Amino acid sequence: MTTNEFGQPVGAPIGEWTERPRPGSTPLVGRCTRLDPLDLDVHAPALWEAFAHGPDSLWTYMSFGPFGDADEFAATISMIASSPGLAPLVVSIDDRPVGFACFMRIEPGLGVAEIGSISFSPSLQRTTAATEALHLMITHLFDLGYRRCEWKCDDLNAPSRAAATRLGFTYEGTFRQAMHYKGRNRDTAWFSILDVEWPVLRAANEAWLEPTNFDDDGQQRRALSDIRRNHPR
16 A cells, blocks of 8 residues: 555556556558548448448447438438547447447546447447457557546446446446436446456457357357456456
8 A cells, every 4th residue: 555654545557657648540551440530421321321221229328329311310410420529439340330339438648448339230230340340449559558448338338337347347336326318317337447457358368259159150269258267357
């Protein structure tokens, strides 16, 4: 335990900390996905094509959607693209946009940022590409020298909570009545990964993503949870 000159417990020193660059300004490339900064003119029509025939339930836990037509969708994408607090990235497979996610609540001086507004079309959900896309975003953040990556979601959003846990985020608690959207309350569940935890988690995620972990039908040979058991924190 670290103590000060008065014998009081204090946080561990962080050394020569300097402000980090903002994330999300460059492409992130994996084996089966590519993430590019959102370009409204290029990406909005293709994203609408990916989402147009998806169920309205895709948007239940988002502050936006569902959408009646392409123009309504484009207006929301425009709002996201122009928000100074967001760094949105479009997820593509074989050059076809299939979803997007944002770096948000970015605090370069503190080394903290959140991954949020994760909107994956039906063709991306529950795929290897979806896992790789989020892995690339987390990796990018820590490669820039950030100290903490956050994930927040509606406490009732079971799929989002499960995704955070699967990727190695630690549940930190639920903030009751933290906000409201679409005329209803939201209790917000908080998750995080710290920089000191990431090397082990990264190794496990990358082991799962290896092509040898999948059979000829694309089915995983080992679950990510099983791999992580062999990479204890």
